[in-house]
Amino acid sequence: MNTSSTPTALGSMQLCFYGAGSMAEAIVRGLIGQGLTAPTNIGMLNRQNAERLTELSERYGVVTAGTDAAKQDMIRNADVIFLAPKPKDAAGVLEQLRDVLSPNQLIVSVIAGLSIRTIEQLLGRPMAIVRTMPNTSSTIGLGATGISYSESVTAEQRALSEAMFQAVGLTTVVEEPLLDVVTGVSGSGPAYIYYMMESMIAAGVKLGLTVDAARDLTVQTVLGAAEMVRTTGEQPADLRRKVTSPNGTTQAAIETLDAHEFSTGIERAVARAAERAGELGADIERSALK
Structure with a gap:
């Protein structure tokens, strides 16, 4: 897969957002607004705020999951899973995902401060993990996102992740320790x-x-x-x-x-x-x- 073919590839993939806060919404709005994927290819879930999911479904046409069974099905069927919970909920979310994920899935984290090493420890195994630090200007296609990769991420997955965030603004690939600096400069x-x-x-x-x-x-x-x-x-x-x-x-x-x-x-x-x-x-x- 090259970068020019990535939008087409993305359009055939199922995306799942675990977390439905402002950052998740910004990315979803950008992806849909730039035509990279259809709303029906995007699933969103959170821990317990059903009203928020209803709001997002009505606003963007995305698919939402309310029951535990629906959540697990959405996660299992996803090609790309965005981790976007509140930082205090991150450990619990990752432990819930531990036995649900499969090796071929791509994990994209937007959790501030949480290292790839810790994500892999909580999941119990190495996985293809893209750690990102976007900002909310992604909502209007003018975001700034720092990106780092785990060793398991392939060249095709790198191209895919960069295409997703370039659709909502500028991307910069940095060594993982510098993502905290990205947070200070552009995230906040x-x-x-x-x-x-x-x-x-x-x-x-x-x-x-x-x-x-x-x-x-x-x-x-x-x-x-x-x-x-x-x-x-x-x-x-x-x-x-x-x-x-x-x-x-x-x-x-x-x-x-x-x-x-x-x-x-x-x-x-x-x-x-x-x-x-x-x-x-x-x-x-x-x-x-x-």
Whole structure:
């Protein structure tokens, strides 16, 4: 299988999402929206929230499973299984899957911090495991996903997994230890930008703009700045310097941000998110493997 044939191959496969939270929904919406597969090829289940499954079924046309028997059938019949439970539920989910999975299935994990080694230990054997760290911008096809592979993943399965996540944005293959850093930069990253936008809008309103005007100007500014970096290929630092005239308004603003250690705060936030991802994985491992 080559990359160009992957969408066709994916369209004939059964996908199963164990977990029906916002990340699972983002991936499902992206896969359907990009035409990689039909909603009827996607199964979704969770531990106990039947209302959530009904909502997703009505919204996207996916197949859902409510009873234990239906869940086991859905898992057994799947070619690709996405592990997307809450981190605190991950160990229990993997133990439930242990006797249901077959060697030819591909496992795609979106569980923050949970290592491939721990997943294999909980499943009781090596398997083809793709560990990923996507973000919720996948919902609109602008996601950023870090990907690592277990030794059992074939070249065809690599192509398949990358095609799935490229359908919802950009992918970057990294060594597994760096996935925690990916979590800090892009996994949690959208929230940093939203937080900054909140502050920009609030400042505009405080200084006299209407809420709509402040929001529209902020959204377009962030959109334009990101597109400038993408289309010009220039470094953000170089673009910043180009718009920072000596003794001008932008310089005054940047100096104020520096006075409040803006850059240091962002660096510490990314590092702390990466650290927390590792902590979550360690917590799961300790509770599951003791």
